[in-house]
Amino acid sequence: MKLAVILVEPEYQMNIGFVARVMKNFGVRDLILVNPPEIKGEAYKFAMHARDVLENAKIMESLNDALAVVDLAVGTTSIVGKKYIPERAPLKPRDLKEKLREYPGRVGLFFGRESRGLDNRELELMDLTVTIPTSGAYPTMNLSHAVAVILYELYDESPCEVKRSLEPATWQEKEVLVRIWGELLEVLDYPKDPVRKEYFKIIFRRFLGRAFLYGREAHSIAGPLRKAVEELKRCRKC
Numbered sequence: 001m002k003l004a005v006i007l008v009e010p011e012y013q014m015n016i017g018f019v020a021r022v023m024k025n026f027g028v029r030d031l032i033l034v035n036p037p038e039i040k041g042e043a044y045k046f047a048m049h050a051r052d053v054l055e056n057a058k059i060m061e062s063l064n065d066a067l068a069v070v071d072l073a074v075g076t077t078s079i080v081g082k083k084y085i086p087e088r089a090p091l092k093p094r095d096l097k098e099k100l101r102e103y104p105g106r107v108g109l110f111f112g113r114e115s116r117g118l119d120n121r122e123l124e125l126m127d128l129t130v131t132i133p134t135s136g137a138y139p140t141m142n143l144s145h146a147v148a149v150i151l152y153e154l155y156d157e158s159p160c161e162v163k164r165s166l167e168p169a170t171w172q173e174k175e176v177l178v179r180i181w182g183e184l185l186e187v188l189d190y191p192k193d194p195v196r197k198e199y200f201k202i203i204f205r206r207f208l209g210r211a212f213l214y215g216r217e218a219h220s221i222a223g224p225l226r227k228a229v230e231e232l233k234r235c236r237k238c
Contacts, residue, residue, distance in 0.1 A: 017046030127209025
């Protein structure tokens with residue numbers, strides 16, 4: 001499993017530095033910063049001996065840019081929602097480790113802003129979400145602490161090499177499936193309520209994330225779905 005830590009619009013130099021330090025503690029070197037402030041001396045001060053992680057960090061302008069470079073997107077949240085808010089129905093870090101144990105692709109761990117985290121719209125784009133169980137008196141952890149807990153749970157000091165006869169489906173390939181699924185719902189006009197249609201799309205995206213599809217499988221599913229949409233459109237014109 002190849003991990004990338006992705007900080008979405010981080011706000012404080014100190015936390016950026018501490019995150020780099022924690023990453024090096026657990027052997028993770030791929031840091032992506034989405035629309036960050038200018039990295040200054042304070043960040044390097046708190047990174048300590050992980051200065052190289054900061055120096056090699058990739059800067060991206062948007063969340064979609066970061067999603068495009070990972071195969072599986074895992075969003076973090078401290079707020080657990082009800083059953084009708086699937087983006088707020090996260091796994092615990094230990095459960096996430098079990099799901100990712102033999103996953104051969106590149107996993108992006110997305111952490112939101114210190115002030116408000118990732119919003120629902122952003123979490124909807126994730127394949128999976130994860131939360132750290134905390135006291136209800138103060139459920140939100142400091143950014144670098146949250147990164148440390150999750151990387152600790154995922155850390156494996158003796159990782160085994162996984163045979164790669166197939167490449168995992170990329171985020172773009174899975175988004176193609178979600179788009180075709182949305183087209184199918186539109187052609188069927190089901191459900192009629194547009195809010196429920198969006199909910200069905202979110203559920204389908206979650207399903208794809210949990211399935212850990214390979215690229216070949218994604219293309220195999222896309223073909224019949226696309227054909228079904230085309231046939232239904234043709235029948236509507238008859």
